[in-house]
Amino acid sequence: MGEPRILVVEDDARLCAMLTELLEGAGYGVAVARDGQRALHEGLAGAYDVILLDRGLPALDGLDVLTRLRRSGVTTPTLVLSALGNPADRVEGLDRGAEDYLAKPFDVAELLARLRALLRRHELAAPALRVPGGVLDVTTRSVRLDDGGEVALSERECGLLEQLARHPRQVLSRRELLAAAFPEADDQGVVDTYVHYLRRKLGRTAVRTVRGLGYRLGAAT
Template structure:
């Protein structure tokens, strides 16, 4: 998952970049509104983390111009101004969420997870070969065969399929599906993956999820 951090405070931008990278994000940075707008305009980001008070172009203007240009990437705005009027201004400009400074890092990560889940659901069913995962209906089928998964199994499979072609670490699965509450040394992921494979692969003589030793798991994009 790629995120663009647009923040003029060097220390905060560095902290955010480090925190997000540790959480499994691929991070690009911009220190002012004009460079942030140019980077976001190029596309390819899953989320833009956008400060309001920026040199060059302020964050509200950047967000408004992105929407005018047809860029629908989710935008989470940050600001030291916590007033209701300021929040309304950002949301009216097209921001998807708003977080006033100072903020808790865990809350920031939770809001980013919520934004990416919302985006995945809005984009419609996810397809890998003849496997179809529908986030809105929470249904899975292989060809014409419906497959019953538990709620947790569905969340894991949706995460992996939404990132088809990418290595998804155990940490990322624990962070996004369990909100980081489960011990990384636990074999809980292995148990769930074995159950998922027994339902989506084994009856059909196929293999969808590859275990990457030391790196996590990957669903092949083909």
């Protein structure tokens, strides 16, 4: 479903620019957050395959960002990239929810290899995403229904449903869903259109409207 997307969370402007150039050159789509609050917002709202996370951030510490993401049900694989590299620091990072930890200064080839390994492990261990009436398979872009049937989805329908399913207890705004599932679009009305398509395929209560706030995953019919 397109190039892997990485969220780079780094407050050092030069290092952030270097990482962005490196990762884009390796074929990744890159988004940047320069402080902890922005990182938390992007992590909650965006569809990223990996988060590359610095610890010492303005506004909110990197590990606090990670803790809040995990408590909110966000399972995006995270590699902590930090100048704090002694064993106790690495243990703390892993205990707080990181899948990997790399100390600065780092070797570029090693960083890229670790990112590839994270992506492979995530693809192999991707959890089943429960949706109303069945299970979403993002690989085949289909919902395997509890009654044994199957519903095929378009790429955009699948992307939208995946976002809702990854945050089943959260209300996501139209703006957040637009950024996560339709990054190439700029009209929030596209979200409403694809919510309509999903309801038509999975039932009217598959996606719930929360008036004035946005949408959340609904219930089976």
